[in-house]
Amino acid sequence: MNNKRFDQNKFINRELSWIDFNKRVLLTGMEKDYKVLDKIKFFSIFSNNLDEFFMVRVASLKAQVEAGIRKKSIDGLTPKEQLKKINKEVKNLTTLQENFVNNELKDELRKKGIFIKQHRELNENQKNWCNNYFLSSIFPLLTPLVVDPAHPFPFISNLSLNLAALINDGEESKNQFVRIKIPTKNIGRFILIPNEIIENDDEKNHFFITVEDLIGNNINSLFNGMECLNYSFFRVTRDADLELKELEADDLLLAVEQSLQKRRLGGDVVRLEVEENIPNNILKLLIESIEITEEYIYFCKSLLGLDDLNYLTKINREDLKKNLLIGETHPLLKSLDSPKVQNFNSIFSILRKQNILLHHPYDLFKTSVEEFINKAADDPLVLAIKITLYRVSKDSPIIEALMRAAENGKEVMTLVELKARFDEDNNIQWAKQLEQAGVHVVYGILGFKTHTKIALVVRKEKGRLRNYFHIGTGNYNSNTSRFYTDIGLLSTDPDISSDLIELFNYLSGFSKQKTYQKLLVSPTSLRKKFVFLINREIENAKKGKKGEIIAKMNSLVDPEIIELLYLASQAGVKIHLIIRGICCLYPQRRNLSENITVTSIIGHFLEHSRIFWFYNNNNTEVFIGSADWMRRNLDRRIEAVTPIEDLKLKSQLYDLLQTYIGDNYYSWIMNKDGIYQKKREQSDSNRSQLDLIKD
Secondary structure, eight states, rough: OOGGOOOGGBOOOOOHHHHHHHHHHHHHHHOOOOOOHHHHHHHHHHHHHHHHHHIIIIHHHHHHHHTTOOOTTEEEEEOHHHHHHHHHHHHHHHHHHHIIIIIIHHHHHHHEEEEEOOGGGGHHHHHHHHOOOOIIGGGGGGGOOOEBBTTTTOOOOOOOEEEEEEEEETTTTTTEEEEOOHHHHOOOEEEEEOOOHTTTOTTOOOEEHHHHHHHHTTGGGGGGTTTEEEEEEEEEOOOOOOOOGGOOOSHHHHHHHHHHHHHHHOEEEEEEEEEEOOOOOOOOOHHHHHHHGGGGGESSSSSSOOOGGGGGGGGSSSSGGGGOOOOOOOGGGGGSSSOOOSSSTTHHHHHHHHHHHEEEETSTTEEEEEEEHHHHEEEEEEEEEEEESSSSSSSSSHHHHHHHHTTTTTTEEEEEEESSSOOOOHHHHHHHHHHHHHHHHOOOOTTOOOOEEEEEEEETTTTTTEEEEEEEEEOOOOTTTTTEEEEEEEEEHHHHHHHHHHHHHHHSSSSSOOOOOOEEEETTTHHHHHHHHHHHHHHHHHTTTTOOOEEEEEEEOOHHHHHHHHHHHHHOOOOEEESOOOBOOSSSSSTTTEEEEEEEEEEEEEOOOEEEEOOOTOEEEEEESSSOOOOHHHHSEEEEEEEEOOOHHHHHHHHHHHHHHTTTSSSEEEEEOEEEEOOOOOOOOEEEEEHHOOO
């Protein structure tokens, strides 16, 4: 698609829009209404998001600049111009985060009995305990690496915390540069000092010292007979995107494993984080050795790697965080909990009578989707199970059920997406275990990621086969299902079942299917159908009829869809967009998008569901699925979006969308200049996520 056909003034830069989303995460963590450990959660997410952003998006732009590529983005910026804006915005945000952490957050933690002590603040008894802990539990793990003509500068692993020091060995002009990797993965970032050492009787209180502070104050014990002149801590972020020549690979699993080894060795450094007061001589050595330019150096006023703050959320202080262990069994499935219900056909008998719309985490994943797969694994009437796996939890009950099903003699086909970013290693291990258990494992279509979330169960009933299925917006992941909001459909619809059989055959390489009865599938029919649905609203509006679209998704980036939404707005179609993350569309612009509103919901749960609602002259069409309105979802991934035709379920989805539109607590509204502002009215009684818990 040629960017020249689009007016760059109509589009927001994708990368800057993502940074704006992460800013909303940060600002949410700074709100007074949140409890202190929930604030820490937001700060940790903000930092972790930034790490991944640099590893993938910044790394890609940096590589383009170094290759001399000047192709402009849809909004008219070259890669170099984008990087300049990115670094400026990110440095402003990290400074904002650090100032808050150093002042308000630490004060609030202290008031609640959580202290991050510095070594210099401790009395002699406390220092002795910490120093003894260092000698017994940390010292044996440390490996100082000297840099000299015989020892080149060591490899600095991605996102590792490191100490750089200048050591004098007693000879004149013989200062040596030494690097020590801080073993945070083995001992954690925060070391708990026992209350009896602090001489504190309140069991609620927690006293910590950071591992780097403890190492720094014991550094001379590492260099007997020598003197540490000065030291400082640093952290690097590397290009971590996989370079996978998929079409040339004979064995995709082996190819991904080899690419992961290259990632572990590390790509180019795309960010160097150092302490604000780092000595100039150490900084100079780091810059020369790592080969990084000034714009990618971040001087930090607080702890490096603030994503490690997440450790503190594990403190057993329920009064300091919102209880997110919520959710109930879906009302239609509650009978399964009854001891009176016998046999394996319970969930299947319910689905034969009616479709079920699930909304996680409010409807428990364990007693719905996991129950569906578990019962299928053990039911003697079930002959086959087929499922796609994109991101799976490390202790997955679904994986266990699939292996058990294979052991029970069922035909089990699992598509494992090996290229799910940062989950590749986990998925490789699951693929091997599944194959060893007798599961037929496939890896999808060359050149495409399989992102769709579908499961099909084939059951023999009264001499004939009946198909049951689940189609969702989120992964088959037990952990994320507790704090991601996702929609799922459990049904026996024969047309959609037939489509799913064809889609699974396509994914396993036994079909060239390109048309489906009801399912919208990318890259074949999904874009065409969405274009048709939007155009139909335009045509209805031009005829003087009501036109309306409500769409909820993670990101809106695709320029063709955005242009079409602009045309729909100009035709009089009312458009409500609920977009958590990236949005490259400008709303509320006169003669362009004045009928479009954009809302971003940022709260306790990660809004992850995709719902598409079209008025269609009062004959509404509603869809759910795994795809956002992005080029990658519409053109470069295998996605499946299903219609919701059950009138009762359509009504439920409409009410849900209205709950989000009416939210005045978690919602941010984008104005005509692309700037988000928190929507706070005099009464903030409409709290979508909390209201959904109550319901």
